[in-house]
Amino acid sequence: MNAIGAQGLEHSFVVDDGSLIVLDQLDMSVAEGEVAVIVGPNGCGKSTLLRLLSGVLTPDSGRVSLMGATVSGPSAGVGLVFQEPRLLPWRTVADNVAFPLELAGVGEAERLERALQTIELTGLGGFEGAYPEELSGGMAQRAAIARALVSEPQVLLLDEPFSALDALTRERLDVELLALWERTHTTIVVVTHSISEAVFLGDRVLVMSARPGRFIADIRVDAPRPRRLEDVESPMLATSAARVRHALTTGLDSAA
Numbered sequence: 001m002n003a004i005g006a007q008g009l010e011h012s013f014v015v016d017d018g019s020l021i022v023l024d025q026l027d028m029s030v031a032e033g034e035v036a037v038i039v040g041p042n043g044c045g046k047s048t049l050l051r052l053l054s055g056v057l058t059p060d061s062g063r064v065s066l067m068g069a070t071v072s073g074p075s076a077g078v079g080l081v082f083q084e085p086r087l088l089p090w091r092t093v094a095d096n097v098a099f100p101l102e103l104a105g106v107g108e109a110e111r112l113e114r115a116l117q118t119i120e121l122t123g124l125g126g127f128e129g130a131y132p133e134e135l136s137g138g139m140a141q142r143a144a145i146a147r148a149l150v151s152e153p154q155v156l157l158l159d160e161p162f163s164a165l166d167a168l169t170r171e172r173l174d175v176e177l178l179a180l181w182e183r184t185h186t187t188i189v190v191v192t193h194s195i196s197e198a199v200f201l202g203d204r205v206l207v208m209s210a211r212p213g214r215f216i217a218d219i220r221v222d223a224p225r226p227r228r229l230e231d232v233e234s235p236m237l238a239t240s241a242a243r244v245r246h247a248l249t250t251g252l253d254s255a256a
Helices: 046-054 093-103 108-121 137-149 167-184 195-201 229-233 235-255
Strands: 002-015 018-031 035-039 061-066 078-081 155-159 187-191 204-208 215-220
Touching: 002 046, 002 187, 018 046, 018 187, 018 215, 035 046, 035 195, 046 078, 046 155, 046 187, 078 137, 093 108, 093 137, 108 137, 108 167, 137 155, 137 167, 167 195, 167 229, 187 195, 195 229, 195 235, 204 235, 215 235, 229 235
Parallel strands: 035 187, 035 204, 078 155, 155 187
Antiparallel strands: 002 018, 002 061, 204 215
């Protein structure tokens, strides 16, 4: 069964000289337990698409579905992680992670228990009482992922979650994200600009065209799991990366 999908999705923004079409007749589907990665040129609508899938934005036309039901607004069934952690600076890690449960009216004891369990799951055990200013960039992003996971969503959406981090930290968090998926098998959709990251993380890589965005390639990554960091340079992932790069280049040439 498809966990999340979109049919005939269109979206535009109002600009000074009229309307800017960002997405045009976009279709997609992601199966339960799958890791799908979206790549595409700057400005093609990748981040907008994630916000539409999460229900934060409403499409001009078309339909977004979660487990077969139409998405009409934000839902506990979808967790969204932004490029920046966006933690509340006056709250501890535990209180930040528990915040969605607080908004949902979950009692204090239960939300603390669930927050602590999720903090352990994301590798932040021991930092429950720390404040955001005391965390490294990687730790802060782990806390943001924990906050998105604490409500036990069916789908986790990540918008370039590690792009602001140094290369070594980013690689380590890619490995940790896959380890987290191995334990939870949550359906994951990731946006990235990195081709190597896309093929390392994904079961599939969905390639978007230049604006107005639509999908021009759906490339399956057949490398076995679990994957290790050294697998990034394996022939199988290198072949998938070359296919993604070719699709991106072809799409850009067509738009020129």
